[in-house]
Amino acid sequence: MDRARFLRVKDLFRRALPLDARARSELLEAECDADVTLRAEVQELLAHAAAAEHDFLHGDPRPPPCSTPPPGVEIEGFRVLEPLASGGSGVVYRAEQLAPRREVAIKILRMDALTSGAATRFAREAEVLGSLRHPGIAAVYGAGVARSGSLDLPWIAMELVRGIPLNEYAAARRHAPRVLLELFTAVCAAVEHAHLRGVVHRDLKPSNVLVEDDGRPRVLDFGVARIVGQDVGEARTHTGALIGTLAYMAPEQARGERDAIDVRSDVYALGVVLFEMLTGKLPVDVDRGDVLEAVRAVCEDDPERLSRARPGLPRDLDAVVARALEKQRGQRYPDVGALARDVGNVLANRPVDARRSTVIDQARRFVRRNRVLALSAAAVIAALGAGLVVALLALRTAREERGRTAETLDYLARRMTSLGPRLGFGEEQRPELEEVAARVERQLELDPRSRPLRSALAQTLYDLASLDQARGDLASLRARAERALALRAGLVRESPLDIESRCRSSDLCAKLGEAARDSGDLAGRDAWFARALSIDEALVREHPDDAELVEDLGWSLARVGQAAAERGDLDEAERLLLRRIADAERIGSRDSHNPRLVYNLSHALYFYSGLLEKRGRPAESVPHVLEAVQLARKLCDLEPERRDFVVWRTAACRGAASILHQTGRVTEAQALALEALEAATNAAAYEPGRPLHLDLVRTVVRELLSFEGPSAQALRARARSTLEQAASVAALRGAPEAAARLRAESRELSADLDAR
Secondary structure, three states: OOHHHHHHHHHHHHHHOOOOHHHHHHHHHHHHOOOHHHHHHHHHHHHHHHHOOHHHOOOOOOOOOOOOOOOOOOOOOEEEEEEEEEOOOEEEEEEEEEOOEEEEEEEEEOHHHOOHHHHHHHHHHHHHHHOOOOOOEOOEEEEEEEEEOOEEEEEEEEEOOOOEEHHHHHHOOOOOHHHHHHHHHHHHHHHHHHHHOOEEOOOOOHHHEEEOOOOOEEEOOOOOOEEOOOOOOOOOOOOOOOOOOHHHOOHHHHOOOHHHOOHHHHHHHHHHHHHHHHHOOOOOOOOOOOHHHHHHHHHHOOOOOHHHHOOOOOHHHHHHHHHHOOOOHHHOOOOHHHHHHHHHHHHOOOOOOOOOOOHHHHHHHHHHHOHHHHHHHHHHHHHHHHHHHHHHHHHHHHHHHHHHHHHHHHHHHHHHHHHHHHHOOOHHHHHHHHHHHHHHHHHHHHOOOOHHHHHHHHHHHHHHHHHHHHOOOHHHHHHHHHHHHHHHHHHHHHOOOOHHHHHHHHHHHHHHHHHHHHOOOHHHHHHHHHHHHHHHHHHHHHOOOOHHHHHHHHHHHHHHHHHHHHOOOHHHHHHHHHHHHHHHHHHHOOOOOOHHHHHHHHHHHHHHHHHHHHOOOHHHHHHHHHHHHHHHHHHHHHOOOOHHHHHHHHHHHHHHHHHHHHOOOHHHHHHHHHHHHHHHHHHHHHOOOOHHHHHHHHHHHHHHHOOOOOOHHHHHHHHHHHHHHHHHHHHHOOOHHHHHHHHHHHHHHHHHHHHO
16 A cells, blocks of 8 residues: 555544444545545454454553353363453363363353354464474363353363463563573574464464463464465455554554565564563554554554663674564564574674664665655765675675575475475485485585574485385485484484474484394394383373374384384283373374374284284284274375375285284185285385385285185286286386386296196
8 A cells, every 4th residue: 555545544544433333434435435445445444443452552451351151151071160361352261171180271262252253263273273282382182162052152272371471571580681582582482383384373472472480481372373375264355454463563464464474474573572571662662542553653663773772782682683673574584493593692692693784774764764855865875885885785685695595495495304294205206305405404504503404404314314224225324314313412402392303303213223123233223212212201291192292102112012022022012012002092082084193003003913913812913903904094095195104004904914814814814915915016116116115015925825715816816917017117117127026026926826
């Protein structure tokens, strides 16, 4: 909206605001005439003014008094005890969850705020919080709708956080800026966790951060968060919807530019929060008694410099805050991690990456404030400063290019490493993964402290190590995994609350244990597996209700249990595997369509059935292995493109066929064996570079050769046809060795058919 248009909207808004509905309509009819867009813009601002909560400008809520739950409201599984806090749309109660028994916080939508938009934000808050797991973010335990007479009131049950708002905590410690800066970096870690999972908070402010007694901050209220890439159902209008608290809004958010809001909008909000923590006031004055004037100030007025608001703080900190509060989002930090790292640089007396205001930046701001004077002096300034301007422009271009390169590589690395868990990397992706690793390493030479880059490199090395393992290159596997583990250890040392790096450290220990096992080093296997188990058990002790951490622990239990079985300690193996099944069933019941949890339970049941078979109890193992097969099929239905799920279905079907064959259920065993062969040959044909797939084919073929009965010949003939078709596909894909091995298996089946 240009300046003239803005002033026109502002004038009409001011004139219409004190009028009643009829008088407003008459005014707009007379003033807007045929300009439908102008009328809509003014009407929407009037609607915002009517609906805005008291804390819209300041983030200093004065909520309605807390109340008891609406009459007749009951939430199954919970007992509501007392109100804790109240906001414009919801009331938070202390409650007791009956099973498991624990204190929780339950947020219930207020009856007087029951609108479709509020209900949508409530549902989105539950969705967003349920996708996050971080010690700085309250965990969600459940969500639903409670009945109150004829009304449906949404509710969310979450972790009960006891603490004081960040602004109150900071006010008592403003004399200790180091303490506040360390606290701020912890807040950033929680927000960055959300960003890495595609969630932008959009309403970061001190009242949405509670500090617990131990000094740990907890970020709350994701009710207006946006999941990047999803349509969250917000109305799109000419002026845009003002969602959040204006004092902490980035300019693009205050202008209602929904598509422009990204992680850098949260960077701006955190810049305001940091300024307020250190000074007790806001960098831009929005207390003007007029929403339009406040919006204009956020979008146009330069924020107060930190060094002026509180002299005596490090000059580099002034540059850090200024960069976070840049009006143009492209000039801010590219992400919250970069902001937190620069705050860490200030604490460590290292140079900061924040670009100080150059002469050009200062001139641009001066021109904006003093247009007439600037125009009259422009020629003189140009003549005197031409050489300096060229030099400064070149320097700024180089720095901006470096920033763009880092940002691009961060995105590329995250994007590539996110594909592995979704699709399962194959050998054909090795060149791309190696290229990502090389590019990230080159960028790390320029920015060695970058946490996203180090994390991305560690994950890429892990994925490459997995490919090394699949083709039997144990030396390369060890080298990559050990380097990745060292990177993760460094990240954890710097931030002990980095759950992601701790989890991935466990994965790397397990990978090194598998390498030791495959090379015959059983002592090394047991040591690495025990180290992985120790990490996972510590994480679950800290976060007992985190399903994904419990799942990770299950894999460690399985590895240690299998090692115990291989040593002959079958009682210990059974104890560990039964513990894993119990955990897998418990977390799987919460989300029966979560592929990770489905896979976890399928794997747990399958290996327990194998242990029962090893103990001479094949009949007891049948129901477990058949359920494992059903879950493996479900996995392939949920995510049909994942290679590792296809391989798992092959293994589960083959194992079930073997057990059923032993127990005399030959027909069922034959059908499962053929299903396994078709899955294995399909995987081998389309990813012929992985020996694992060809080994599965050979194993299943041997299983088929052992079958007897009237249908055995037809079954082998169908198997031969499947192998020949797979060999043709492998040859077309440029894998003659794999094609030759598949044809050799087919000839062996043919010879067996001829002999019979």
